[in-house]
Amino acid sequence: MSKPMIPYGRHLVEDDDVAAVVEVLRGDWLTTGPAVDRFESQFAAYVGAGHGVAVSNGTAALHLAVLAAGIGPGDEVIVAAMTFAASANCVRYAGGTVVFADVRPDTLTIDTAHVASLITPRTKAIVAVDYAGLPCDLDELMAICDRHHLLLIEDACHAPGAEYRGRPVGSIAHLTAFSLHPVKHMTTGEGGVVTSNDERLAGRVRLLRNHGITSDHRQREQQGTWRYDMVELGFNYRLPDVLCALGSSQLKKLPGWLARRRAVAARYHEQLRDVASLTLPAEPSDRRHAWHLYPVRFDPADNGAARLKWYGALRAAGIGVNVHYLPVYLLSYYQSLGYPQGLCPVAEAAYHGLISLPMWHGISDAQHEQVLAVIAKELA
Numbered sequence: 001m002s003k004p005m006i007p008y009g010r011h012l013v014e015d016d017d018v019a020a021v022v023e024v025l026r027g028d029w030l031t032t033g034p035a036v037d038r039f040e041s042q043f044a045a046y047v048g049a050g051h052g053v054a055v056s057n058g059t060a061a062l063h064l065a066v067l068a069a070g071i072g073p074g075d076e077v078i079v080a081a082m083t084f085a086a087s088a089n090c091v092r093y094a095g096g097t098v099v100f101a102d103v104r105p106d107t108l109t110i111d112t113a114h115v116a117s118l119i120t121p122r123t124k125a126i127v128a129v130d131y132a133g134l135p136c137d138l139d140e141l142m143a144i145c146d147r148h149h150l151l152l153i154e155d156a157c158h159a160p161g162a163e164y165r166g167r168p169v170g171s172i173a174h175l176t177a178f179s180l181h182p183v184k185h186m187t188t189g190e191g192g193v194v195t196s197n198d199e200r201l202a203g204r205v206r207l208l209r210n211h212g213i214t215s216d217h218r219q220r221e222q223q224g225t226w227r228y229d230m231v232e233l234g235f236n237y238r239l240p241d242v243l244c245a246l247g248s249s250q251l252k253k254l255p256g257w258l259a260r261r262r263a264v265a266a267r268y269h270e271q272l273r274d275v276a277s278l279t280l281p282a283e284p285s286d287r288r289h290a291w292h293l294y295p296v297r298f299d300p301a302d303n304g305a306a307r308l309k310w311y312g313a314l315r316a317a318g319i320g321v322n323v324h325y326l327p328v329y330l331l332s333y334y335q336s337l338g339y340p341q342g343l344c345p346v347a348e349a350a351y352h353g354l355i356s357l358p359m360w361h362g363i364s365d366a367q368h369e370q371v372l373a374v375i376a377k378e379l380a
C-alpha cells in the first residue's frame with residue numbers, strides 16, 4: 001500500500017464540531033433558525049464588521065455583493081487577474097463587464113496604479129483579492145473608490161483573520177466575501193459570508209439571499225401570518241441552521257488554527273529563505289497574513305520548467321502541491337470573450353513560476369517535516 005497523500009490543504013472537523021451539528025439536527029429548525037443569527041453575529045464580530053450575512057458558498061457571497069453594489073449590464077468592474085474564476089464570474093452573472101487588472105510583482109495582490117489607469121465613466125466597482133491570505137492595498141483602493149464613487153468588493157475567501165494596518169479584513173471594504181469551503185480556513189462543507197458596515201448594502205444581500213422576499217418562514221410563524229411579499233428577483237442562497245452550527249463551532253477554533261498556519265509558514269521561511277532561485281511569499285510589515293496558501297515562485301524565465309520539475313517530484317513523493325493561479329482571462333470561457341493573452345504581464349509571468357506547498361491548520365509536524373525533506377532533496 002502506498003502512503004496516503006499529504007494534500008496541499010484540508011479541513012479539520014473534530015468531535016465538538018460533530019456534536020454541535022447533531023444538536024441542531026435534532027432540533028426544530030434545520031434551516032433559517034436561531035443558529036443562523038448566532039453564526040452571523042459571531043462571524044461579523046470576529047472580523048469587526050457591523051453586519052454579516054451567511055450564504056450558501058463563497059461564490060454566492062460574491063454574486064450577492066456584486067448585485068448589492070448595483071452592477072448590471074453596461075457596468076464595468078475591475079477584477080484582479082491572479083485569482084480563482086469566481087472573483088470574475090460574479091460580475092458576469094450580473095451582466096457586467098470584467099476589466100482585468102494586473103497584480104503587484106512582490107505580493108501578487110491587485111496593482112492599484114493599474115486599477116487607477118483602468119477607470120472609465122462606466123466603472124462601478126473593484127473586486128480585489130487577498131491573494132493567498134495577504135490583504136490587498138485596502139487604504140489605496142478605498143481612496144480610489146472615494147475619488148471615483150466606486151464600491152470596493154473584497155474577495156477575502158483566502159483571508160479570514162487577516163489584518164491590515166491594525167484592522168481586521170472584513171471591516172474595511174464596502175462589501176467583503178468569505179468562503180467556508182473545506183479547503184479554506186474554516187468550513188461548513190459549503191458556505192460563505194458577506195460582511196459590511198453599511199446597513200443598506202447588508203440589507204440588500206439579506207433580501208437577495210432569500211428570493212427577494214421581505215420576511216422568512218420563521219418570522220412569519222412568529223408573527224402568525226402567511227402573507228409575504230417579494231420585491232425583487234432574488235435567489236435561494238441560504239446557509240442552513242445545521243451548517244451554521246458547524247460554522248460557530250469552527251469559528252471558535254479559528255484563532256488557534258491561524259497561529260498554526262503562521263507557524264507552518266515560518267518553518268517554510270526558515271528552510272527556504274536562502275534559496276536564491278525561489279521568491280517566498282511576502283508579508284509587508286503593515287499587514288498580517290492569514291496563510292491560506294504558501295505559494296513560492298521560481299524565476300519565470302524558464303517558462304515553468306523548474307516549477308514542473310518540483311510539481312512532478314513532490315507529487316511522486318505523495319505530496320499534494322498545486323498551482324494558484326492561471327490568470328483568469330486565460331481560461332477558455334474568458335478567452336472566448338476576447339481577452340488577449342499578455343493582458344496582465346506580471347500575473348502571466350508569475351503563473352509560470354508559481355507552486356503552492358502544503359498549508360493547512362491540521363498538518364502535523366511529522367507531515368510537514370516529510371514535505372521539507374522532499375524539498376531539501378530537490379534542492380540538493
Ligand SMILES: *Cc1c(COP(=O)(O)O)cnc(C)c1O
Nearest residue numbers: 057058059084086157179180181
Ligand atoms: C474559494 C474561493 C472562492 C469561491 O468560494 P466557494 O465557497 O468555493 O464558492 C472565490 N474566490 C476565491 C479567491 C476563492 O479562493
